Amino acid sequence: MTADTLAKNFDAIFNPKAVAVIGASSTFGKWGQLILSNIIAGNFGGKIFPVNPKEKSISGLTAYSRLLDIPEKVDLAFIATPAGAIPGILEECGEKGVRGVVLITSGFSETDEAGKRLEKHITSMCREKSLALVGPNTMGIICPYAKLFATGSHTRPREGSVAFVSQSGNLGLQLIHWAEEQGIGVSLFVGSGNEAMFSCTDYLEYLKDDPRTRIIVLYMETVGEGRRFLDVVRKVHSKKPVIVLKGGRTEAGRTAAASHTGSMGGKQTIFRAACRQAGLLDVRFPTELLDLSAGFSSLPLPRGNRVGIVTLGGGWGVVTADECNLRGLVIPDIPESIIETIGRYLPQFWSKGNPVDLVGTRDLEVPIVAVEELLKWEGIDAVISLGIVGRLELVRSLIESTREVDATVSEEFLKQMSALSREYEKDYIAKIVELMETYEKPIIGVSLANTNEGTVRPVAGKRYSGLFYQTPENAVNVLARMVDYNRFVS
Numbered sequence: 001m002t003a004d005t006l007a008k009n010f011d012a013i014f015n016p017k018a019v020a021v022i023g024a025s026s027t028f029g030k031w032g033q034l035i036l037s038n039i040i041a042g043n044f045g046g047k048i049f050p051v052n053p054k055e056k057s058i059s060g061l062t063a064y065s066r067l068l069d070i071p072e073k074v075d076l077a078f079i080a081t082p083a084g085a086i087p088g089i090l091e092e093c094g095e096k097g098v099r100g101v102v103l104i105t106s107g108f109s110e111t112d113e114a115g116k117r118l119e120k121h122i123t124s125m126c127r128e129k130s131l132a133l134v135g136p137n138t139m140g141i142i143c144p145y146a147k148l149f150a151t152g153s154h155t156r157p158r159e160g161s162v163a164f165v166s167q168s169g170n171l172g173l174q175l176i177h178w179a180e181e182q183g184i185g186v187s188l189f190v191g192s193g194n195e196a197m198f199s200c201t202d203y204l205e206y207l208k209d210d211p212r213t214r215i216i217v218l219y220m221e222t223v224g225e226g227r228r229f230l231d232v233v234r235k236v237h238s239k240k241p242v243i244v245l246k247g248g249r250t251e252a253g254r255t256a257a258a259s260h261t262g263s264m265g266g267k268q269t270i271f272r273a274a275c276r277q278a279g280l281l282d283v284r285f286p287t288e289l290l291d292l293s294a295g296f297s298s299l300p301l302p303r304g305n306r307v308g309i310v311t312l313g314g315g316w317g318v319v320t321a322d323e324c325n326l327r328g329l330v331i332p333d334i335p336e337s338i339i340e341t342i343g344r345y346l347p348q349f350w351s352k353g354n355p356v357d358l359v360g361t362r363d364l365e366v367p368i369v370a371v372e373e374l375l376k377w378e379g380i381d382a383v384i385s386l387g388i389v390g391r392l393e394l395v396r397s398l399i400e401s402t403r404e405v406d407a408t409v410s411e412e413f414l415k416q417m418s419a420l421s422r423e424y425e426k427d428y429i430a431k432i433v434e435l436m437e438t439y440e441k442p443i444i445g446v447s448l449a450n451t452n453e454g455t456v457r458p459v460a461g462k463r464y465s466g467l468f469y470q471t472p473e474n475a476v477n478v479l480a481r482m483v484d485y486n487r488f489v490s
Helices: 003-014 029-043 081-096 113-128 171-180 198-210 226-237 251-261 269-280 286-298 312-324 337-343 365-375 392-404 412-441 472-487
Strands: 020-021 047-051 076-079 100-103 132-134 140-143 148-151 157-166 184-190 215-219 242-246 281-283 305-311 383-387 443-446 456-458 465-469
Touching: 003 100, 003 132, 003 198, 020 029, 029 148, 029 443, 076 081, 081 100, 081 113, 100 392, 113 132, 148 171, 157 171, 157 198, 157 286, 171 184, 171 215, 171 286, 198 215, 198 226, 215 286, 226 242, 226 269, 242 269, 242 286, 242 456, 269 281, 269 312, 269 365, 281 286, 281 472, 286 456, 286 465, 305 312, 305 365, 312 472, 337 365, 365 412, 383 472, 392 412, 412 443, 412 465, 443 472, 465 472
Parallel strands: 020 047, 020 076, 076 100, 100 132, 157 184, 157 215, 215 242, 242 281, 305 383, 383 443, 443 465
Antiparallel strands: 140 148, 140 184, 456 465
8 A cells, every 4th residue: 555545544534524423322331422422522623423323313413314314525434333234334434435434343353253254344345445444443543633532531632742553442542541641742543453454554654754743652462564564664763763562472461462352463572673673662561651752752862871960869869870870871970160060059068970969959040050051061961850840749748737737827828838839840841941942952850759740741832841750760761762762863
């Protein structure tokens, strides 16, 4: 399939002007209700047509008995009916001029031989009728830029640059849900399902030229057309980072994969060797997918492996330096001029070296001074900043304790302290984003305390975002993988 054909097919799916939900329902929890209500609540800007022969109206929209009864053009059909009804529905889709189908329905190659035959038949029908088919057995798609949220899980991440393609719908949706919680912006999500027509390789080929996608995340359980996959992924990865989690690393995992998608995964050792050959960012855990997605979508690439560390307290600096050394990152000695500048703001007993230990200072200006002094120096490629953001959580705890034990304290004063802490974090994040845009070097933060604010903190109008992980090892791992990728593309 040519790149132009792929682009036209996927444009019908990811940028529709009118959608039909066949099998739409008003029964809470049914797939037809889940998909339809998500599309409506997500504020899709196009036209929405529910199709159900037993209903006149669903969710305030006119319901149609058949697809062919809809008096207007339909670009994309979501189908959530029993498997046996699908061939007849596809006939109507072809007659109606529908361009794309997202087939939610299961009961195909993931079940038995009869299901495999039915899947082969409907795929042949779609090709004959020029219907672009996602699935079957898919959890749906999310297209934030089109305001099209069409999955069983009502997750609506913000617009961004990370595309997720997942052969497992439920794991993919869990990743998207976490991405939304962590503030990671998404360009596209596709649950590829059984991949009857389009494989992960096809989606990769499309995303290579998608201007809104800068990072591609794959969850895979099987690799069809292995040689083509490697050829395509090499081309894509040289332009955009490709992060891959392979399920079915063990015999138990391969058996589980076959039971829920009908796929049979290859040997993990072969897959990992192929990833290394292609330079892919191969990960072992879903959370690492998110960590790397956040890093690559929020930061400039480091030009080398030399790291400056700024820490609110000494212990964190020590363990971060250790982790950097273990991951091939260098902690260089800093010149006397930097020590002298930072020393003007700190007591005599500060570390006077790299890591820069701020010895718990309350001077709100010092962290920015320290970070910028390191960024200015050409001997540093990236800065890890520990414990500056996250103090707000500790201030909140202090306020609660003070409120409980001191009846004389002014409530207005406590609110003011909370507001000042919040404002400082906002200003600090804005400043480090400005520094990244000035020096084109990444600043990776580690939060002092667990926070509900998310890992990624966007700043309006800026290319980069503030980034704050929960642990030093997460921050170091992301930086090390970004260094690896920069070496690959340089």
